[in-house]
Amino acid sequence: MMFITINTVCEFICFLAALIFLSNDKEPAWKLFKAYLLLTCITEVAGIYMSHVAHISNYQLYNVFLLFECGVTSYIFYYLYKPYKHKLNWLVTWYCIFIAMYITELFINHFKSFVSTTATIMSVVFVFASLYYYYLKLMDENFERLILSAPFWWVSGALFFYFGSTTCNIFFDYLAKSKPITYGHSIRYFIFNLLDIILYAFWSYAFLCRYLRRKSFS
Amino acid sequence: MQISSEEIIFLIGLTSLIFLIAPLFLIIYVVSYNRKKKKHQEEKLLLQKTFENELLKTQIEVQEQTLKTIAYDLHDNIGQLLSITSITLSSIDLTNKDKSAEKLAFVEDLTMRSVKEVKALSRLLHGEELVNRGLAAAIEFELEWLQRSDKFTINLDKQNFVAFGGDNSKETIIFRLFQEIINNIIQHAKATEIFITLAQIENSFKLTIRDNGQGFDVDEALRKRSGMGLHNIVKRATMIGGTTSIHSTPGSGSEIVVNIPY
Structure with a gap:
């Protein structure tokens, strides 16, 4: 029962949506979501197991997951920028910067805590990436029905999540030590629950849009 | 003045809420701007259609003008020349050889002028394509x-x-x-x-x-x-x-x- 939380349910529903709506998708970027969301579900369950059953710290698990999160999300942004003639160099440069920050923070923390600074910077970069995508859409002369645009809703979900989590990321250390506000949970828990609901609802809708688009073209 | 931990947590919660409202407004803005873009595109399309219609109308008017000129020319020039030719030919008296020769020469002149007019008319008919040249x-x-x-x-x-x-x-x-x-x-x-x-x-x-x-x-x-x-x-x-x-x-x-x- 402890494995059924708002987070895990949202992630699982989104994974199911990806499994159903992206089953025959030919685009590698969209196909990637099935594996990524499965990994997210496994990480979340493993995180709960380590924390509540094995009673060991799970930050190392989330440190590893952060690599996948950054890798996949950055690649998707790169894929969305592709029609606007963006070069691979940007993605590679960002990956290099991220790895450098990640390793530096791990060494500074002596591998004993979550790489919160790197996660915060990553969130800020993804917020800028989302805003840049909006900018490209605004500048684009071609009209596209955004209500049914899968990339648009995927980016919107990412923007909500990464923008909304900025405060929590900045105060990560403080919130980790703070007392629970109600039902034994911290404010961070409630904020991330809300963010997860928004993120996975938007992403599930994006997968549905992708499915509808594929259907209308076939 | 020291801020209590409850106040900090409240502030964190409030900031996060604001950070959630901002993207919402941004999305609304992008979607509404996109709608305007659609309207603009429709207007552009309408303008293009109006232009095409006007162009077609113009082409028809150019053709009409050519046909009008042809009609006037047929009536005023070639028609007149042929009428005179016909009258002259019918008035020829074969017994009066001198007068007949004079009239025939006149008819020949009229015919040559008619041919010239017809040639000019033919050029005019091709004139429609002149714009292309x-x-x-x-x-x-x-x-x-x-x-x-x-x-x-x-x-x-x-x-x-x-x-x-x-x-x-x-x-x-x-x-x-x-x-x-x-x-x-x-x-x-x-x-x-x-x-x-x-x-x-x-x-x-x-x-x-x-x-x-x-x-x-x-x-x-x-x-x-x-x-x-x-x-x-x-x-x-x-x-x-x-x-x-x-x-x-x-x-x-x-x-x-x-x-x-x-």
Whole structure:
């Protein structure tokens, strides 16, 4: 029962949506979501197991997951920028910067805590990436029905999540030590629950849009 | 003053909430801007359609003008020549050889003139395609035809003109503008002299048509929106991104300048 939380349910529903709506998708970027969301579900369950059953710290698990999160999300942004003639160099440069920050923070923390600074910077970069995508859409002369645009809703979900989590990321250390506000949970828990609901609802809708688009073209 | 941990947590919660509202407004803005983009695109499409319709109308009008000229020519020139030929032939008295020879020579002359007229008419029929050969050629041909009537002295100045740099559809519309202005002069101006200047100024084409006719009240003519079709001239020039300036005072001729950018 402890494995059924708002987070895990949202992630699982989104994974199911990806499994159903992206089953025959030919685009590698969209196909990637099935594996990524499965990994997210496994990480979340493993995180709960380590924390509540094995009673060991799970930050190392989330440190590893952060690599996948950054890798996949950055690649998707790169894929969305592709029609606007963006070069691979940007993605590679960002990956290099991220790895450098990640390793530096791990060494500074002596591998004993979550790489919160790197996660915060990553969130800020993804917020800028989302805003840049909006900018490209605004500048684009071609009209596209955004209500049914899968990339648009995927980016919107990412923007909500990464923008909304900025405060929590900045105060990560403080919130980790703070007392629970109600039902034994911290404010961070409630904020991330809300963010997860928004993120996975938007992403599930994006997968549905992708499915509808594929259907209308076939 | 020290801030309590509850207050900090409240502030974190509040900031996060604000950070959630901001993207919401951003999404609403992007979606509404996108809707405007759609509307703009529809308007652009409508404008394009209107332009195409107007172009088609212009092409038909150019054709109609050609047919009208042919009809007038058939009636006034070739018809007359053939009638005289017929009358002359029927009046030949074969017993009077001298007179007959004279009449036959006259008939021969009439026939030659008819052939010449038919050839000119044939060129006019092909004239519809003249616009495709170039604006200057089409204007020159039209003026050549006009000059045959001997009613006007025509001065064409194209020293500052080499070739029209715009697309074909623009050329057709300009040619029609030229025809409309000339028609106005023929029908209303009571002029004896027409001055036409074709010029290229930087990236635009300038057509100036001036006459020494009776002139007219420009404001009134534009207000009436009928008769001379000045409104149509202004509208069509605007449609292809050009401007028209009309100068005239009653009793001292008129001048119309059309400026079309490439």
